[in-house]
Amino acid sequence: MSILAWTWILVGITFAIYIGIAVWARARTTGDFYVAAKSVHPIANGMATGADWMSAASFISMAGLISFMGRDGAMYLMGWTGGYVLLAMLLAPYLRKFGKFTVPDFVAERYYSDTARVIAVICAIFVSFTYVAGQMRGVGIVFSRFLEVDINTGVVVGMIIVFIYAVLGGMKGITYTQVAQYCVLIIAYLFPAIFISLLLTGNPIPQLGFGSELADGSGYLLDKLDGLHRELGFAEYTGRGSKSMIDVFAITLALMVGTAGLPHVIIRFFTVPKVRDARSSAGWALLFIALLYTTAPAVAAFARTNMIQTLNEKEYVVAPSWFKNWEATKLISWVDKNNDGVMQYRPGEPFAGKPEYSGETGAHGQQLVSNSLTDNANELYVDRDIMVLANPEIAQLPNWVVALVAAGGLAAALSTAAGLLLVISTSIAHDLIKKVVAPETGDRRELLYARIAAGGAVILAGYLGINPPGFVAQVVAFAFGLAAASFFPAIILGIFSKRINKEGALSGMIVGLLFTAGYIIYFKGVFIEPFAANVPENWLFGISPEGIGAIGMLLNFVVSIVVSRFTAPPPEDIQQLVEDIRIPRGAAGPTGQH
Numbered sequence: 001m002s003i004l005a006w007t008w009i010l011v012g013i014t015f016a017i018y019i020g021i022a023v024w025a026r027a028r029t030t031g032d033f034y035v036a037a038k039s040v041h042p043i044a045n046g047m048a049t050g051a052d053w054m055s056a057a058s059f060i061s062m063a064g065l066i067s068f069m070g071r072d073g074a075m076y077l078m079g080w081t082g083g084y085v086l087l088a089m090l091l092a093p094y095l096r097k098f099g100k101f102t103v104p105d106f107v108a109e110r111y112y113s114d115t116a117r118v119i120a121v122i123c124a125i126f127v128s129f130t131y132v133a134g135q136m137r138g139v140g141i142v143f144s145r146f147l148e149v150d151i152n153t154g155v156v157v158g159m160i161i162v163f164i165y166a167v168l169g170g171m172k173g174i175t176y177t178q179v180a181q182y183c184v185l186i187i188a189y190l191f192p193a194i195f196i197s198l199l200l201t202g203n204p205i206p207q208l209g210f211g212s213e214l215a216d217g218s219g220y221l222l223d224k225l226d227g228l229h230r231e232l233g234f235a236e237y238t239g240r241g242s243k244s245m246i247d248v249f250a251i252t253l254a255l256m257v258g259t260a261g262l263p264h265v266i267i268r269f270f271t272v273p274k275v276r277d278a279r280s281s282a283g284w285a286l287l288f289i290a291l292l293y294t295t296a297p298a299v300a301a302f303a304r305t306n307m308i309q310t311l312n313e314k315e316y317v318v319a320p321s322w323f324k325n326w327e328a329t330k331l332i333s334w335v336d337k338n339n340d341g342v343m344q345y346r347p348g349e350p351f352a353g354k355p356e357y358s359g360e361t362g363a364h365g366q367q368l369v370s371n372s373l374t375d376n377a378n379e380l381y382v383d384r385d386i387m388v389l390a391n392p393e394i395a396q397l398p399n400w401v402v403a404l405v406a407a408g409g410l411a412a413a414l415s416t417a418a419g420l421l422l423v424i425s426t427s428i429a430h431d432l433i434k435k436v437v438a439p440e441t442g443d444r445r446e447l448l449y450a451r452i453a454a455g456g457a458v459i460l461a462g463y464l465g466i467n468p469p470g471f472v473a474q475v476v477a478f479a480f481g482l483a484a485a486s487f488f489p490a491i492i493l494g495i496f497s498k499r500i501n502k503e504g505a506l507s508g509m510i511v512g513l514l515f516t517a518g519y520i521i522y523f524k525g526v527f528i529e530p531f532a533a534n535v536p537e538n539w540l541f542g543i544s545p546e547g548i549g550a551i552g553m554l555l556n557f558v559v560s561i562v563v564s565r566f567t568a569p570p571p572e573d574i575q576q577l578v579e580d581i582r583i584p585r586g587a588a589g590p591t592g593q594h
Contacts, residue, residue: 003393006403007146014407017180018414019164022173040175040271046284048175049268051182051415053080053259053285054292055131056138059185059412064387066300067307070229072241072248073300079252079480081286081293083259088282091260092269094495094581096278102270102423103263103487104431110494111502112574114436119509121427123486124263126513128420128427129457129464131264131479135420136465138413141385144329146406151329155465158410162417163458174418175271181411186291188408192392192401193295196302199395210298225301228308233347237304243544244536250547257488257553258480264419266491267426303391310394311380312345316364319343322393327367330355331383332390334366337373348376355381417461425454478520481549485512489556495582498575504564512556519548 001009040048058080066073098106104124108117136155143154190206197209201221213220226236235241243251259265269278310320316334326332333355334343341364351371358370389409392402429450434441441449486509493500493508523538523545536542543551569575 001399003146003399003402004148006400007406010400010403010407011147011410014180014184014411015161018161018177021177021180022164025173025176038271038273040273040281042272042277042281043284044175044179045268045272045277045281047182047288048178049265049281049285050288051178051185051411052268052419053084053265053416054182054185054289054412055416056135056409056413058292058296059189060138060141060388060409061134061385063296063300063303063391064384066297067304067387068384069241069243070235070237071239072243074297075248075252076255077293077296079255080259081289082252082256084282084286084289086256086260087265088279088286091266091491091495092278092282093275095266095491096269096272097275097581102426102431103266103491104427105435106494107490107505108431108435110574110577111490111505112571113502113506116502116506116509117431117435119506120487120490121431123482123509123513124427124431125424126517127479127482127486128264128423129460130482132417132420132457132461133464134479135413135417136461138385139410139417140465141329141331142389142406142409142413145326145331145386145389146403152466155462158414158417158465159458159462162414162421162461163455171267171271171422174422177418178415181415182288184411185408185415186288188404188411189292189299189388190295192395192397192405193299193302195397195401196306196391196395197298200302200305206295206298206302210301221301221305225305228305232308232312232345237301244542246542247536247539247544247547250543250550252547254481254484254547254549254553258482258484258549260488263427263483263487264416264423266487267423268419299388299391303387303394306391306394307382307387308345311343314343315341316343316366317341320394322390325393326386326390329386330357331386333357333369333381335369335373335379335381336362336364336366337377337379339363343379344377345380346376346378348378349374350376350378350381354383421454421457421461424457425450428453478524478546481516481520481546481552482513484549485516485552485556489553489560493557493560495578498578499569500560500564501567501570503567504560504562507563508556508558508560511559512552515555516549516552519552520545 062073062076062080065076095103095106098109102124104117104120107120108114136158139158140151140155143149143157144151147154149157193206194204197206198204200214201209201212202215203209203212210221214224218224222238226238229235229237269281272278272281311323314320316336319334323332323334327334333350335350337350338344351369351373353371355369356371358368360368362368389405392405429446429452433449434446489512490505490509493505519540536544539545540548540551
């Protein structure tokens with residue numbers, strides 16, 4: 001069967017499973033909708049957390065980033081994985097012991113202020129919508145290539161699916177749907193990696209094949225890739241890249257603390273029955289996540305090697321079928337600068353901006369673009385977001401494997417999108433309407449408001465998917481930076497410092513969020529025209545917009561501590577609350593009594 005037929009079959013089956021689970025586990029109470037009635041088993045919660053966290057950025061874009069950036073791309077691996085160590089040790093058990101529905105709940109009660117709640121809601125919504133834009137773009141990419149529909153149509157289909165199981169099932173439905181989605185995405189990621197590792201190195205374990213000798217006896221895989229890079233004029237794949245050490249450190253730190261501060265991840269630990277289950281499920285999640293994250297560098301190297309060898313110096317008329325298939329999506333293109341009919345892949349962009357096809361055909365059959373050419377020898381435009389999705393086609397794997405990867409990419413994007421949409425709906429219905437605007441709201445009406453908010457969030461998420469502010473992993477990196485600069489300091493200080501008061505926390509969150517968001521908007525033009533000179537020379541301390549969340553976090557900490565020192569301490573009951581959260585039940589208190 002063709003790739004299209006296999007894709008329709010596998011995507012249809014998985015979508016039917018997701019909707020069936022949502023109907024079976026539909027929410028009937030606000031407790032079901034917000035925290036799945038706190039009844040999820042730690043292992044199931046670990047799988048759901050893995051699916052929630054391994055978004056389109058992890059599945060689709062991370063290996064693509066590593067394949068283009070080489071060693072520098074490891075900052076995404078270290079940052080996102082290291083964040084889970086912080087989450088498991090410093091946040092998960094304490095927030096579960098607190099026992100509320102949402103992060104704004106914690107912020108509002110810990111800082112005894114409805115103003116703190118409103119700011120936390122704004123932060124949650126801002127971070128979540130920034131993050132969900134990347135997920136919906138990932139959905140559109142998968143649909144546009146594998147189901148051969150317009151990218152905007154693909155986003156709309158994804159919106160409908162998410163709407164059904166997020167609005168109907170709430171956290172309860174989403175949790176068990178995400179368990180199924182984790183199974184789909186991890187199988188879809190590992191199968192092609194295992195097959196390609198066998199083909200290239202003879203080793204069925206990708207993590208080992210990554211450092212093994214090639215099956216044809218021509219040397220080690222990474223040595224071969226370094227050699228290809230040198231021949232074409234790129235920096236060595238395993239060598240130091242173009243990013244400065246301080247920028248790599250800042251991005252890694254922002255991703256790490258951003259992971260620990262993401263509201264849709266934190267809320268997962270409110271769904272388990274006991275405090276110890278929160279720490280246990282964080283450990284299970286780390287194990288499930290490691291299966292993909294330890295495989296990603298191998299996938300990146302495999303895809304990069306195969307791409308260079310199948311495209312560079314090949315005549316367009318005999319270019320591999322995968323290239324012409326993906327060319328239709330406008331995520332890869334060729335411009336024949338020297339009119340020789342041969343594709344040359346070299347450093348630099350072939351033309352200004354992304355491909356805008358003129359609708360005309362060149363002398364050698366290629367689709368022509370209307371962008372002005374750049375003054376370098378490169379003739380190939382390759383969007384890094386296609387590397388994982390195109391990998392099995394590049395390696396000429398069976399059509400069913402290609403379709404399986406498409407189903408996995410959709411599972412990754414939709415699972416995270418659902419978690420984010422739930423955060424948005426609960427922030428509006430529970431934290432804003434129920435707790436601030438209309439405290440007399442009953443459970444049934446609150447549940448209705450939550451579903452309406454989720455529906456509105458799906459529509460806006462679809463708009464962001466159709467008009468995304470960047471490529472998938474870049475957009476997600478911005479979300480992590482915003483979470484690092486806003487939520488993380490407020491939560492950490494709220495748990496471990498009795499002296500931090502509402503004035504300090506509010507000031508810190510506002511300063512951190514405004515600084516980080518302003519920096520990103522100024523240089524990247526998320527909502528406005530970007531600053532023309534978006535170059536390291538103009539960045540603060542040489543730190544890129546992807547890493548500026550680290551500075552925003554430090555500003556948040558400093559402002560929170562300083563303002564708290566010059567204002568009145570929290571009330572005695574709040575200080576006792578902090579003491580109760582930090583000390584396990586049954587342990588000796590500060591006075592030595594039980």
